[in-house]
Amino acid sequence: MKYSKNFYTIKSNESIFDSIVDEKNKIGYYKLPFQNCEDIKSFASTVKQKHIAVIGIGGSSLGTYAIYDFLKRTHNFEKKLHFFETTDPIDINDRIKKLDLDDTLFIVISKSGTTIETVSLFKYLHTKTTINALNCVIISESDSKLTQYAHANQMETFEIPKDVGGRFSVFSSVGLLPLACIGVNIEELLHACRDVYSSFFNKKEEYSELMEKARFIIENKHRFNINVIFSYSSALEGFNKWYIQLWGESLGKINVNHTRQAFTPIGLIGPVDQHSFLQLIAEGKRDKTVTFIKVLSREDSTEIPEVPLIGLEELNYLDKLSFSELITQQVDATIQAIDEMNDVPYDVISIQKINAFSIAKLMFRYQLLTSIVGKFVRINTYDQPGVESGKIILKNKLKN
Amino acid sequence: MKYSKNFYTIKSNESIFDSIVDEKNKIGYYKLPFQNCEDIKSFASTVKQKHIAVIGIGGSSLGTYAIYDFLKRTHNFEKKLHFFETTDPIDINDRIKKLDLDDTLFIVISKSGTTIETVSLFKYLHTKTTINALNCVIISESDSKLTQYAHANQMETFEIPKDVGGRFSVFSSVGLLPLACIGVNIEELLHACRDVYSSFFNKKEEYSELMEKARFIIENKHRFNINVIFSYSSALEGFNKWYIQLWGESLGKINVNHTRQAFTPIGLIGPVDQHSFLQLIAEGKRDKTVTFIKVLSREDSTEIPEVPLIGLEELNYLDKLSFSELITQQVDATIQAIDEMNDVPYDVISIQKINAFSIAKLMFRYQLLTSIVGKFVRINTYDQPGVESGKIILKNKLKN
Numbered sequence: 001m002k003y004s005k006n007f008y009t010i011k012s013n014e015s016i017f018d019s020i021v022d023e024k025n026k027i028g029y030y031k032l033p034f035q036n037c038e039d040i041k042s043f044a045s046t047v048k049q050k051h052i053a054v055i056g057i058g059g060s061s062l063g064t065y066a067i068y069d070f071l072k073r074t075h076n077f078e079k080k081l082h083f084f085e086t087t088d089p090i091d092i093n094d095r096i097k098k099l100d101l102d103d104t105l106f107i108v109i110s111k112s113g114t115t116i117e118t119v120s121l122f123k124y125l126h127t128k129t130t131i132n133a134l135n136c137v138i139i140s141e142s143d144s145k146l147t148q149y150a151h152a153n154q155m156e157t158f159e160i161p162k163d164v165g166g167r168f169s170v171f172s173s174v175g176l177l178p179l180a181c182i183g184v185n186i187e188e189l190l191h192a193c194r195d196v197y198s199s200f201f202n203k204k205e206e207y208s209e210l211m212e213k214a215r216f217i218i219e220n221k222h223r224f225n226i227n228v229i230f231s232y233s234s235a236l237e238g239f240n241k242w243y244i245q246l247w248g249e250s251l252g253k254i255n256v257n258h259t260r261q262a263f264t265p266i267g268l269i270g271p272v273d274q275h276s277f278l279q280l281i282a283e284g285k286r287d288k289t290v291t292f293i294k295v296l297s298r299e300d301s302t303e304i305p306e307v308p309l310i311g312l313e314e315l316n317y318l319d320k321l322s323f324s325e326l327i328t329q330q331v332d333a334t335i336q337a338i339d340e341m342n343d344v345p346y347d348v349i350s351i352q353k354i355n356a357f358s359i360a361k362l363m364f365r366y367q368l369l370t371s372i373v374g375k376f377v378r379i380n381t382y383d384q385p386g387v388e389s390g391k392i393i394l395k396n397k398l399k400n
Numbered sequence: 401m402k403y404s405k406n407f408y409t410i411k412s413n414e415s416i417f418d419s420i421v422d423e424k425n426k427i428g429y430y431k432l433p434f435q436n437c438e439d440i441k442s443f444a445s446t447v448k449q450k451h452i453a454v455i456g457i458g459g460s461s462l463g464t465y466a467i468y469d470f471l472k473r474t475h476n477f478e479k480k481l482h483f484f485e486t487t488d489p490i491d492i493n494d495r496i497k498k499l500d501l502d503d504t505l506f507i508v509i510s511k512s513g514t515t516i517e518t519v520s521l522f523k524y525l526h527t528k529t530t531i532n533a534l535n536c537v538i539i540s541e542s543d544s545k546l547t548q549y550a551h552a553n554q555m556e557t558f559e560i561p562k563d564v565g566g567r568f569s570v571f572s573s574v575g576l577l578p579l580a581c582i583g584v585n586i587e588e589l590l591h592a593c594r595d596v597y598s599s600f601f602n603k604k605e606e607y608s609e610l611m612e613k614a615r616f617i618i619e620n621k622h623r624f625n626i627n628v629i630f631s632y633s634s635a636l637e638g639f640n641k642w643y644i645q646l647w648g649e650s651l652g653k654i655n656v657n658h659t660r661q662a663f664t665p666i667g668l669i670g671p672v673d674q675h676s677f678l679q680l681i682a683e684g685k686r687d688k689t690v691t692f693i694k695v696l697s698r699e700d701s702t703e704i705p706e707v708p709l710i711g712l713e714e715l716n717y718l719d720k721l722s723f724s725e726l727i728t729q730q731v732d733a734t735i736q737a738i739d740e741m742n743d744v745p746y747d748v749i750s751i752q753k754i755n756a757f758s759i760a761k762l763m764f765r766y767q768l769l770t771s772i773v774g775k776f777v778r779i780n781t782y783d784q785p786g787v788e789s790g791k792i793i794l795k796n797k798l799k800n
Binding site for chain 1: 407457458473474485486487488489490492493494513514516517519520522523524526527538546547548549551552553562566568625626632633634635641644645649650651652653654660661662663664666669671674675676677678679680681682683684685686687688698700702703704705707709710712713714715717718719721722723724726727729730732733735736737740754771784785786787789790791793794797798799
C-alpha cells in the first residue's frame with residue numbers, strides 16, 4: 001500500500017501543540033481571557049431591571065445558561081435570568097408569564113444578526129411590551145443587520161468578534177454581559193480562563209492532562225465513539241448541555257481526508273442517572289469513554305437526621321450522614337465499580353467549589369480540549385456547514 | 401465454521417411475536433392497561449393538598465414526570481407536582497423552598513422499599529414538617545420494608561406488582577396515583593395503552609410498524625449503535641429522559657451468547673438542538689438512527705406580528721406566520737435535509753395533539769418496542785444487574 005500525501009496519520013503531540021500555538025492568533029476565543037471588560041461592567045452597573053431576558057439560541061444562550069445554572073442555587077442573585085430560545089409557542093408563552101414585563105431588560109443575541117428563531121421571538125415580544133433603548137440591548141457582529149437595527153433605534157450594542165464562533169463565545173459579551181447584569185464576578189471568570197491558558201501554553205499541568213486525554217480519545221475513536229460526561233451535581237445540568245453543543249457541533253465533521261468523524265457527546269447527572277444510564281455503561285457494548293465530574297466541597301451541612309422509621313431500621317446507617325458526604329460516596333462508589341470492570345476508559349475531574357472560578361476553568365479547559373481533538377483529526381473545529389442545507393430548505397418553504 | 405447451538409441468528413418476526421405473546425402473561429406491564437383503578441381515583445378525589453411531592457428516583461419518577469411535563473403547559477392543573485430524586489443537598493433545599501409544606505401531600509415511591517436516595521430524602525423531610533397518615537402515602541411492593549413502615553403508621557399504601565419493573569411502571573399506581581391527584585384523566589391514559597396493545601397483538605398497524613423498526617435496529621446495531629429521538633416540542637423533554645432510561649437500562653445488557661449489546665439512546669429537542677447536535681448528525685460518522693417526533697396540532701395561534709424592524713426587513717417573510725406553523729416547517733425542513741443525505745436512517749412519529757391520550761400511546765408503544773428489541777437480541781429486558789456492584793460498594797463504604 002502506497003501512502004498518499006493525505007493519508008491519515010496521527011501527528012505528534014509536539015506538532016499539534018505548535019498548530020494550536022499558531023491558531024491562537026487566528027481564532028478569537030483564545031484572546032477573550034485577556035479582554036478589557038470595563039464597558040460591560042459599567043453597563044451592567046446601570047441596569048435597574050429585576051428580570052434579564054436573553055433572547056438567543058444555541059451558542060447565544062447555552063454558555064450563559066451553564067454558568068447561571070451552576071451558580072443560581074448557591075448564590076443569592078438579586079436579579080433573575082430568563083432564556084428565550086425555542087419557537088415552540090406553548091413554551092414561549094409559558095416563559096413570558098414568568099417575567100414582569102415592565103421590569104425586564106431584553107438582551108437580544110445573534111452572531112449573524114438574522115437568526116430566524118431570535119428575530120421571530122423578538123418581534124413577538126413587541127406585542128407584549130414597548131421595546132426601546134431603555135429596556136433593550138443588542139449583542140451581534142458589528143456590521144450585522146441586527147446591529148444596524150440597534151443603531152437606528154439608539155440602542156446600546158455589544159460586539160461578537162467575527163473570529164469568535166457561537167459555541168466558543170461564552171467569555172465574550174455574549175456570556176459576560178447577561179452574567180454581569182445579575183451580579184456574577186466576570187473578572188473572576190476571565191481570571192480562571194487565564195490560569196488554564198497559561199498552564200496550557202507554558203506546558204504545565206493542563207498541557208499534559210489535555211494532550212493525554214485528547215490523544216486517547218482520537219487513538220480510540222472508532223472503538224469508543226461515544227464520550228460521556230457524568231456530572232455529580234444537579235448544578236452541572238446546564239454545563240452538560242453546553243458540552244454537548246461544543247463537542248457535537250465542533251467535532252461532528254468531515255475531515256481533510258473526507259472521513260466522517262466519530263465523537264458523540266452524552267451528558268449525565270449523578271446520582272439520578274445511576275438509575276437510568278449506568279446499566280448501559282456497565283453491561284452494554286464497550287463504545288464509551290466516561291468522564292466523572294465531582295464537586296469536592298459543597299459547603300452544605302444538610303444532614304440525614306436520626307429519624308427512626310419503623311420497618312426501615314436496616315437503613316439506620318444513613319443517620320447523621322450529610323448529603324454532601326452521601327453524594328461524594330456515591331460518585332466514589334460508581335467510579336470504583338467502573339474501575340473494577342477494567343475495560344471502560346474513564347477519568348475524573350474534580351471541582352473545588354461551586355463558584356464562578358471553577359465553572360470558567362472547567363469550560364475553558366473543555367474549549368481547549370475540543371480545539372486539540374479537532375487538530376488531531378484534521379477538521380475545521382469552528383464552522384458548522386452541516387446545518388446549512390436545512391436552513392436553506394426552511395427559508396424556501398417559508399418564502400413560498 | 402461450525403455453528404454452535406447458541407450461535408446468534410436473528411429470529412423471524414413470527415417467532416419473536418410468539419415469544420412476546422408468551423411473555424405477556426409473565427411480565428406485569430402488559431396487564432396494566434386492563435387494571436381497575438377505582439381505588440386510585442377514589443383516593444385522588446379526597447386529596448385536599450395543593451402540592452403533590454413525589455419522593456422517588458429513576459423508574460419511580462421519570463414516567464410520571466414525562467406525562468406531567470407534556471401536559472403542564474397546556475392544561476391548567478389546580479395542583480402542582482414536585483419531584484424529589486437527587487441527593488444533591490443544594491437541589492433538595494432549592495426544591496423544598498417551592499413547597500408550601502403545610503399544604504403538601506408526600507407520595508413516597510420505591511419498588512424495593514429500601515432505595516437509599518428515597519429513604520434519605522424521606523428522613524430529611526421529617527425535619528421540615530410533621531409526616532403522618534394525613535399527608536403521606538406509600539407506593540411499594542406489598543411486602544417491602546417501606547410498606548411495613550406504612551402499615552405501622554396507618555398510612556395508605558398502593559402496590560407495585562412484583563412483575564412490573566421500575567422503568568415499565570408508569571401505568572401502575574407509580575404514575576397513575578400522582579397524576580390522578582393533580583387531575584389527569586388516568587382512564588384516558590389506560591385507554592390509549594389498550595389501543596396500542598390490541599393493535600399490536602391483533603397484528604394491525606402497530607405490529608407491522610414496531611416489528612419493522614425493531615428489525616432494522618437490530619440488523620444494523622453494530623453500524624448504527626446510537627438511537628436518537630429528536631422531539632420537536634419542549635413538552636417532550638420529560639419523555640426524552642424517560643426514553644433514555646427505558647432504552648439504556650433495558651437494552652444495555654450482555655445477551656444469552658455473552659455478547660455486550662449496542663444501543664445508546666439520545667434525546668434531542670427541536671428546534672433548539674438544530675443549533676447544537678444537528679451538525680453531528682449531518683456530517684459526523686454514520687452511527688445513528690434518528691426518530692423525529694412531531695406534534696401535528698398545537699391549537700395555539702400565537703403569531704409572529706407584522707412589526708417593522710429597521711435593518712431586518714429581509715426577515716419580513718416571517719410576518720403573520722404562527723409559531724405553530726414555524727416549528728412545523730422547521731421539523732419538516734430538518735427531515736428533508738436528513739432525507740436528502742440518503743445514508744441516515746430515520747423515521748417520523750406524529751402526535752395528534754398535546755393530551756393524555758397521545759403521550760400514553762407514545763409511551764406504551766416505546767415499551768413494546770423495547771420488549772421486541774430485547775427479544776431479538778436475546779437478553780433479559782427487565783433486570784439491571786450492572787448497577788448492583790456500585791450499590792454494594794456504596795453500602796460497604798457507608799457502613800464503615
